[in-house]
Amino acid sequence: MSSLALLAEIRQSSERRPYEVLKLAEPLLNSSNQLTSATDDAWLVYEQVFLSALDEGQIDLAKALLHILHSRFPSSQRVKRLYGLVNEAAGHPDESHKLYSEVVDKDPTNVLALKRIIALLKAEGKMALAANELVGYLDTHGNDFEAWLELSHIYLGLHMYRQAAFCLEEVILQQPANHYFHLCYAEINYSMGLLDIALKEYLRVIELSTDNVRGFYGVKLTADRIIELLSSSTRSGSGGGKSRRDAQMSFSLDNVPQMPVLEKLSQLATERLVATYSANKAASAPTKALEDWLKQ
C-alpha cells in the first residue's frame, strides 16, 4: 500500500498514531510534487500531519504546515481552530481560549470551537468544570455521540459511575450495534455492582463480536461471581438471618439466569478463551512487539 493510502486508513480509523503518521508523511512532504498531485486528499493529509506534529511536540513543523493550510483556506473556521491548537501545544492556553471565544461569539453554533473550550478545561485538569460545560453543550447538541462519550469518560475519572452509565446509554441508543459501547457499558455496570445488567451486556458483546476476548473475560467474571452469590444465598437458607452479602448487593438475584445457564456460560467463556489464545499464539505477540521496537 502506498503511504497515502496508509495515511488515509489511519485518518479514517481516528486512532492517535502520531509517530507513524510523521514517518509516513516524511517522504511525501519532502518531495513537494507528490502531495499537490493528490488533489483533495492533500489538505486532509496536511491537517493530519499537523495534528501529529503537535502530538510529537514538533511545533515548527506544525506551524509551517499551518501556513500552507492558511494560504489555501484563508477564511476557514477549521483552519482558525488549528491556530488555537498550536497555542495549546506550545503552552499558551489563554491565547487559544481567546481565539475560541472569539469564534464562538461570532458564531455560537460553531461546534468545534465549543468543544475545544471544553477540552481546554480538561487540559487544565478542571474535570468537574469540564463536565458541567459538557452537560450544557449536550443540552443543545443532544445527538453528538462523541460528546456523550467524552462526558462518560470524565465522569468515570470522577468515579461517578451512575452518570457515566447514563451517557453510555445515550451512545448506545445512537449506535446500538457497536459492541465497543456495550463493552464499556458492561464494565461500568460491573463497577457499580449491577452484575445482572453487566452479564447481559457482556453477552451482547460476544454476540456482536465473535470470540471477543475482553467480552469473554467479563462473562467469566460476572457469571462466576453470580454463581457464588447464588450458592451462598441458598446456603444461608431462607430464614430471617440474611447474609451480609445480600445487604451489600445492589441488584436482585431474581433477575439473573438459572444456575445451569450460568454454569454453561462460565464454561463457554473458559473454553473460548483457551481456544482463542492457543489459536492466535498470542503469547508470542509481546515478544514480536519488542522485536519490532528494537529494530526500529
Add this chain to the structure above:
Amino acid sequence: MAASNASDGLKTVAKAVAVLAFVCMLHSGYAAREFLLYSKSIGRQDLTLPIEIVLECLGALGVMIFAVVLGVGELKPVSYEAEMKRYSIDGVFSRPSFQVYNHRGRYLRPSRSAAPAVPAAKD
C-alpha cells in the same frame, strides 16, 4: 466466491464475456423483432417465437449475470461484524474533538524525531 481471489486476467476475461453476452441479448431481441415482422408480412397468425431465440436470450442473460459478478472485483462480506472488524477500540473511543495537546508527547522522542524537513510554503 471465486471472485475474491480472481486475478486481473480473469476479471478482464469476465468483462469481455459480459459484453459478448450483452451483444447476444441485443441480437436475440433484434431477431425476435425481425421474426415478428416477417411472420406478419406473410400473414401468419400464431406468433410464438422459435425456441432458439428464447434460448439465446435466456442463455445470454445467465452468462451475463455470472460474468458481471465475476468481473466486478472483490466482493465484500455483508455482515455487520465484518464491517466492525475495521474499527479498533482505540479509534472508536478516541474522541478527536476533545484531544488535549499539553501532554508529554514532546519529551518522548526529542532526539530521534521523525521530523520531515519543513516544507516551503507554496501558493
Add this chain to the structure above:
Amino acid sequence: MADGTEQAMFLDPAIRDWVLFPITVIMVLVGVFRHQLTILMTGEPPKPEPKDIRQGKALMRGQILAQNNSYIPLAAFAERKKYLCAAYEEGTYLKNKAQKEQGAANLMADPKNMEVMMDGMKKQMMGIVPQTLIMGWIQFFFSGFILIKLPFPLGVRFKQMLQSGIMTPNMDVRWVSSLSWYFINLFGLRGVFSLILGGENSADGTRDMTAMSTMGAMGQQPGQPQDFNKQFLSMKDNLSIVYHEWDLENIEQRVLVKYGKQARLFKSSRK
C-alpha cells in the same frame, strides 16, 4: 421497412432548423439562466441559532429513543421517557417558550421564518414563470407542428404523450408534435443540466412542477417553518405508547445457540 403500411410523409428540413433546434436550445439556455439567477438571488442560508438547533436535536432524541428503545434496560428507558415526555409537554426545548400558548399563528411573527418562506416563494416563482412563458410561446407559434420522427417504433399508448396538441387518430406514433417535444425536453434535459452545471443545480423545472401540484394538498411546503410545539406533542404521544422490551432479555439463550452450546429455541424462552 418490412411492412408496407409505412406512412409516406416528409418533414421540411426548415422545421428542423427553425423549430426543433431553437426549442431545445432555448430550453437549455433558460435552464442555465435560471440556475445562475438562483445562485445570484439565494444568498447564504440563514444561520440557525443555538436555540433552533436545540429544538431540532431534542426532537431527534425522542425519535432515536422511540426507535432504539429496546437496546437499553427498562430503568434507563423509563427514566428517559419520563423526562422527555415532561419536557415536550412543558415545551422546555421550545425556541420561544413564552409564545407556546399562542399556537401556530405566531409562525409569521418570527422574521427569520418570514425570510425562509419568501425565499421558497421566490424560488418557485422563478421556476414557474419561465416554463409558462416557453409553453405559451410554443403553443402560440408552433401549435400543430410535427417536429421529428423517432427512429424506433412505439405502441399506441405513447400517442397521448408524443402527439399532444394535434388531433390525428391514425397517424403513426413515431411522429412527435411540438408541444410533446417541449415536454420531452422539460423532463429529459435533467441529465444535460447535471452534465453542464453539476449535480446540484436548480435549472431543472420538473421539481417545481411537482411542488406546484402538491402545494394545495400538503399545505406545507419544504422549507416552510414547522410548528415545533405540535411536533413535540405528537412525539410525546409516540413515546408514551412505546412498549419497552429489552433486547437482551433472552441474550443467554442467543449466545449459547450462537456458540453451539444449545439447540436453537423459539423466542418463548423469556420468563
